[in-house]
Amino acid sequence: MRLKRFLLRYYPPGIILEYEQRGNVRTKSIDFLDLTLETNPDELVAEIKKSEPLITESRADQVKELVLQLQQKQAQQDHHRFCFCKELKAHILPLTNVAFDKSGLRFITGSYDRTCRVWDTASGTELHTLQGHRNVVYAIAFNNPYGDKIATGSFDKTCKLWCAETGKCFHTFRGHMAEIVCLAFNPQSTLVATGSMDSSAKLWDVETGKEVSTLTGHTAEVLSLCFNTLGNQLVTGSCDHTVAIWDVASKRRLHTLIGHMGEISNVQFNWDCTLIVSGSMDKTCKLWAAGSGKCVATLTGHTEEVLDVCFDLRGQLIATASADGTARVFSATTHKCLVTLRGHDGEISKICFSPQGSRVLTAGSDKTARLWDIQSGACLQVLEGHTDEIFSCVFNYEGDAIITGSKDNTCRVWH
Incomplete structure (x- = not known):
């Protein structure tokens, strides 16, 4: 094995090692999920050298320099205040979802008008209209971090892959x-x-377009799914009240996670692939050990359905959004509710952390999106202007731009 170069990853903090093995270029990452400004860089580098054969004495200074850069990035306080930039009359029918590419230079919108549109973030120019679906385009994604492909999933029962x-x-x-x-x-x-909605999940080969496998076992609609960061496992959440963990290579179901009393609204792995969080219509979230499938904790407090749930990028915090009009932030380690976010007038359907992890963004039926401080629970900003409920909200990778997508057929860009 021969180390070729280092790549720095700010969110969550880490270093990617690009190396050559038997003529093939491969990558592996060293995660610094516990890195703080108080971390001693020399001690950290000494630990890395012990566990990672690619990091030799001659590379130690380079690694230390990268650690210092990551600490400098952390020292930059996340005081960004967002200003309304532009409204895009994106579609002729309501939007379903919005998503950024890794660079933040482009974003996509899906709609009930059967199209997905690609936009230039800076200018608001429409770059492409992806046409061909015969029904609502409901699910959309870039293949981040590459950003050269887009997948669209539709009520017409097909998924399309686009350049x-x-x-x-x-x-x-x-x-x-x-x-x-x-x-x-x-x-x-x-x-x-x-x-x-046919109760199954499927895996498809990006290169050939062929179906790789059908993952069956759920007895009702599969509403959410997520790969872990290694790509070797997939988790699915269903209306049958269960969550399933699948081995991608063998296509086998490893665990069925039973315990919720209502349909699953969202499921997600944490960054280091050890935990899974699930939100449910039973008003609770559950935290599961990915290795054993055992329930680690039940996060309670909401008085209505939990409509969305997510980890921060380090996997140390969990945010929940509920039909009761509140959001909550929990510790992934102590399972305690750290703060309750109150202010929306109506249900909150979407929630996400800023890449830095110090802010939470929520979208509600009250036509607003809101930015919150997770330490104090204070509402820092109300993003207003939509004339109908907001279905989707996302940060870009740097955390300095937001897109909101609404039932009013528009999306708004905030910088």
């Missing part, structure tokens, strides 16, 4: 017997997973 640069359709994935409502690329961008 992000040209708007050309590479493949149409056919095989589901009902609407596709969720999808995801694996981190290697070799597979697309789709979840459907």
Whole structure:
């Protein structure tokens, strides 16, 4: 093995090692999920040298310099105040979802008007209209970090794979017997997973467009799914009240996570692949050990359905959004509720952390999105202007831009 170069990753903090093995270029990451400004760089580098053969004495100074850069980035306080930049009359019918590419230079919108549109973030120019679906385009994703492909899942029972640069359709994935409502690329961008109202999930080969496997076992609609960061496992959440963990290589179901009393609204792995969080219509979230499938904790407090849930990028915090009009932030280690976010007038359907992890963004039926400080629970900003409920909200990778997508057929860009 020969180390070729280092790549720095700010969110979550880490270093990617690019190396050559038997003529093939491979990568592996060293994660610094516990890195703080108080961390001693020399001690950290000494630990890395012990556990990582690619980091030799001659590379120690380089690694230390990268650690210092990551600490400098952390020292930059996340005081960004967002200003309304532009409104895009994006579609002729309500939006379903919005998503950024890794660079933040482009974003996509899906709509009930059967199209997905690609936009230039800075200018608001429409770059491409992805046409061909015969029903609502409900689920959309870039193949980040690459950002050169887009997947769209539709109520027409198909998923399409597109070239992000040209708007050309590479493949149409056919095989589901009902609407596709969720999808995801694996981190290697070799597979697309789709979840459907037909109670199944499917894996598709990005290169050939062929179906790789059908993951069956759920007895009701598959509403959400997520690959872990290694790409070797997929988790699915269903209306049958269960969550399933699948081995991607063997296509076998490893664990069925039983305990919720209502349908699952969202599921997600944490960064280091050890935990899974699930939100449910039973008003609770559950935290599961990914290795054993055992329930580690039940996060309670909401008085209505939990409509969305997510980890921060370090996997140390969990945020929940509920139909009771509040959001909550929990510790992933102590399982305690750290703060309750109150201010929306109506249900909150979407929630996400800023890349830095110090802010939470929520979208509600009260036509506003709100930015919160997770330490104090204070509402820092109300993003107003939409004339109907907001279905989707996302940060870009740097955390200095936000897109909100609404039932009012528009999306808004905030910088």
